[in-house]
Amino acid sequence: MVTKVGTKGKTVAAPRKPWRKPWGAIALFIGPVMIAYAIFTVYPLLASIYYSFHKIQPIGPGKILYTFVGLENFKALLNDYRFTDFAVPNTLIWGAFGPVIEMITATTLALIVYFKVPFHRFYRTAWFLPQLVSGVIIGLVFRWIFNVDWGLLNVTLRAVGLDSLALNWLGRTDTPLWVVIFVHYWATFGYSFILLLAGLTTIPEELIEAAYIDGATRLQAIRRVLLPLLRPTFVTVLILSFMGKMRAFNVVWVLTGGGPIHRSETVATYVQKRAFNWTSLDLGYPSAMAVVWFGVVMISVGLITRWLRGQAEY
């Protein structure tokens, strides 16, 4: 509002110039983001899809040969025992068990800490520590902890007389995958826990107090009030956890490298091997693998979302 001259001191709205959108400024501010994003994220995504239909071989310094092969790579995937018999089942087992265990434990812990047990602040700080540290560090430390001869775990087991349990955790065929799942869980549960705790704290306290006034016990308050209201956060965290397990690389790679003989191979480690650690260099095949797996994960996420969100909206 502007006082226009000559209106006897009354305040009137000055006629405004038609406001033109500041396109220059818009371009200046969001231009760099979108351009950088297009070059380094969108283009590689499209390139991966392009690669998956080709055979890509370096044939000399700086020269790469692209040969169109249509669906060959995808057909080869179905016939590749390392993919169909190890990488995929392992990753799927992980994607099925991991998030379930993580969500149950993280939610329980979040609820416990939410009710402010003694030392709750200490727990919150401590349980987040594994998230701060590189996967390489976690993988190495646990590789040593699980060492069959002098690792912390087996030495402890032998010290208390449980020699029979002091297995060759990383060397047998049946245990490495579970060691991987455990170590990765150790590394990531803190994140889920923190997210769920944050979700709990956004629930207005009056609702819980109202439940108490109505005579609910703590357990009933949890079941009838907190958990339902936590649901959106829960679903988000579940999906994040699921996606994380389906694409996890760092810890697995350092802990077992996918071994022994593929027993802890995941799709992520196998892509790495085919792309950069294989005798015959071809970037098309691992690209096809990555594209297929991305599709699988996205479809799974869609299904999970639909299943969980479709239930009882009140």
Next chain:
Amino acid sequence: MAVAQRTTRTKKNTLAKWRRRLVSVLVTIVLLALTLVVIVPFVWMLVISVRSTGEILNNPYGLPNPIRWQNYTKLFFDPEYRFYRYFFNSIFVSGFALLLNGVIATMGGYGFGRSRYDFKFRGLLLAALLGALMLPPQILYIPQFVMMSNYGLIGTRWALVLLYAVGALPVSVYLMATYFSQLPSELEDAARIDGCNDFGMFWRVMLPLARPAMATVILLNFMHFWNELLLAITMNPNPEMRTLPAQIFHFVGEHGVDYALAGASLVSAAAPVIVLYLFLSERFIEGLTAGAIKG
């Protein structure tokens, strides 16, 4: 917290009270045990870093005697290991990536956050940007490797600087945009009256106000850049320009089985982020939970 329930003192209530105490104690024991499992690997890593490999293999539990601080000086400065170099590479890469990401993301957040810059497809563009969070690294890093190879950036630190900076854009832009969208618009009007153009408004008025959000973004991104492994090992097949995680990964392979030194390398790489966290835990958590929580 919860409204206290008043009860009269009866035998049943006293029993219930003792049961509650027992449960509380049990819960505390379980939680402390769990915390132990979380903390022990860190402590062990610290302890073995100041022992000798022979001692570790003999008795992994033993306490350092003597405390071999020289493991660290050896790791960092001995010509065979020269860890100071990788520390420097990590700082270099993280620093420039933070700078690049900071500039682009702050401007982007401003452009996406202020209502005066809204246009028909802005929401769509932002959604497309955030969609990148669904992309696993596997579907990006092979072409990224080829790109960097074509630019001649494999084996340099700049490959990582670029990829880290852009990789962190979705989260950073989202955080900044959310923050900027909550600032009152009177500030821009005031700046406009004072004769500022758009960039002036940004530079002189909004940016200084954005410091808290920028601090969160920087902290969060620093952690991710410092710890990143996949791209680090892909872009640096040769040791010279490797960052800490990449070199640590190759360390045990290249230097046989000197576990004490390896332990020291782990501690050195873990220390910066942990120290920052112990001072700034609230900021960390705030940054990491923003956006994932409805409400």
